[in-house]
Amino acid sequence: MKRKRIHELDLLRSIAIMTVVIVHAITRVLEIHQSQEALEASQGVALLTLRLFTTFGTPIFVFLSVFLLAYAYYDRLPDDFFEKRIKLVLIPYISMSFIYAFIMVHENGAIGNGGAVLSYFQYVLSNIFFGFYRHGYFILVIFQFYILYKLFHDKIKNIKPLNLLIITFTINITYLGFFNFVEPDFLPYGELIWRAATWGTFPAWIFYFAIGYSSGRNIEQLNTWLNKQKKLIIPAIITFGGFMGYMYLSGTLLENSSKRFDMLLFSSSMFLLIYFIGTKLKVKPGLFKFISRYSFGIFLFHMIYLYLATYFFTEITFIQINPFLTLILLVKTSTALSILTTYLLDKVSIGPYLIGRLEKPKHQ
Numbered sequence: 390m391k392r393k394r395i396h397e398l399d400l401l402r403s404i405a406i407m408t409v410v411i412v413h414a415i416t417r418v419l420e421i422h423q424s425q426e427a428l429e430a431s432q433g434v435a436l437l438t439l440r441l442f443t444t445f446g447t448p449i450f451v452f453l454s455v456f457l458l459a460y461a462y463y464d465r466l467p468d469d470f471f472e473k474r475i476k477l478v479l480i481p482y483i484s485m486s487f488i489y490a491f492i493m494v495h496e497n498g499a500i501g502n503g504g505a506v507l508s509y510f511q512y513v514l515s516n517i518f519f520g521f522y523r524h525g526y527f528i529l530v531i532f533q534f535y536i537l538y539k540l541f542h543d544k545i546k547n548i549k550p551l552n553l554l555i556i557t558f559t560i561n562i563t564y565l566g567f568f569n570f571v572e573p574d575f576l577p578y579g580e581l582i583w584r585a586a587t588w589g590t591f592p593a594w595i596f597y598f599a600i601g602y603s604s605g606r607n608i609e610q611l612n613t614w615l616n617k618q619k620k621l622i623i624p625a626i627i628t629f630g631g632f633m634g635y636m637y638l639s640g641t642l643l644e645n646s647s648k649r650f651d652m653l654l655f656s657s658s659m660f661l662l663i664y665f666i667g668t669k670l671k672v673k674p675g676l677f678k679f680i681s682r683y684s685f686g687i688f689l690f691h692m693i694y695l696y697l698a699t700y701f702f703t704e705i706t707f708i709q710i711n712p713f714l715t716l717i718l719l720v721k722t723s724t725a726l727s728i729l730t731t732y733l734l735d736k737v738s739i740g741p742y743l744i745g746r747l748e749k750p751k752h753q
Contacts (some may be wrong), residue, residue, distance in 0.1 A: 395460065397664055399681040400663060400674075402453055405446040405447075405684075406450075406687050407720075410720055410723060411716070413524065417695045421699055424703045425709055427712075436716070440645055442630065442634070445647065445655060446647075447527060448597045449656065451601060452600055453601065455538070455601030455605065458534075465542065476745075478532075478745060479532070480745075481689065481743055481745050483517060485525065486525065489693075490509050492696050496696065524692060529589050533591040545602065565593060569644055569650055600657055611664075626658045633652065636651055680724075682748050686728065686734075687727040689727070689731075690727035694722060694726045731747060
């Protein structure tokens with residue numbers, strides 16, 4: 390039986406994808422202004438701090454993916470589940486691996502040196518097996534959770550939600566803590582191994598899986614609990630965010646990504662806040678629905694436009710504006726062009742192989 394659509398998730402999804410764009414845009418802003426030698430130290434610190442505090446978007450996407458699984462497929466996954474995910478997610482992922490390989494060849498200066506073709510196919514293989522470009526790893530993580538859900542759902546559903554959260558939190562914080570504080574110098578290719586272990590493997594995200602799973606299966610209890618504990622959400626965000634900010638700005642932990650041990654509770658609190666706000670909105674803003682509808686396309690394409698914008702600004706060095714204005718420009722432009730690209734591709738026959746299925750707008 391098809392379950393009722395949860396409109397609060399549109400708010401979560403739209404905010405999550407915009408924070409992902411902001412994080413990647415900040416990286417490009419730093420590249421642009423550092424190349425122009427036009428970035429003050431205080432501006433760099435402010436941008437990096439903003440970047441850190443907006444990296445909660447990727448964990449929220451993990452919440453959402455598992456939340457929907459647990460909510461929509463309460464008892465078991467349908468027989469055609471993986472077939473549909475291969476068509477709608479994995480094939481676009483492979484297609485984008487080929488597209489981003491072109492950017493990587495250009496970005497790394499392989500064009501014109503005689504090894505462009507070999508480099509291109511090396512990047513294609515790397516993108517497919519390890520996640521395309523700088524963000525495709527997320528799709529690999531989600532597929533790992535699809536498989537875990539299929540294999541262990543019958544066992545996990547018998548575990549009390551609180552016990553599941555405690556177990557997975559202990560695993561997750563220990564796992565990330567090890568990779569956050571132990572240097573990989575003693576291993577050949579240690580940096581690559583550390584990156585792969587914290588970005589593309591499910592133990593680095595298992596607590597988010599548990600929150601999404603428990604919330605999706607117990608949505609009424611979640612709503613009741615949030616109404617009772619709503620006064621604790623903001624203090625939790627301030628506390629966990631303050632601790633994370635201190636760890637970063639003091640130089641104790643300089644990892645500027647969502648793969649930090651102290652991100653676990655901060656991003657979980659942000660998930661609860663945004664979801665709670667969504668439950669209280671009597672009128673669901675159309676902008677959030679619109680962005681949510683195009684979120685997968687934005688995820689796939691925004692890095693292409695950010696790269697092109699970076700190339701434009703770094704080649705035309707006389708264009709110098711405030712880095713925060715650059716950030717706004719990059720976020721708006723890359724988002725708008727990604728939406729336009731997704732819209733146009735949805736109109737042609739090859740569209741599903743690049744963007745999956747674009748949800749049709751529902752007129753109420």
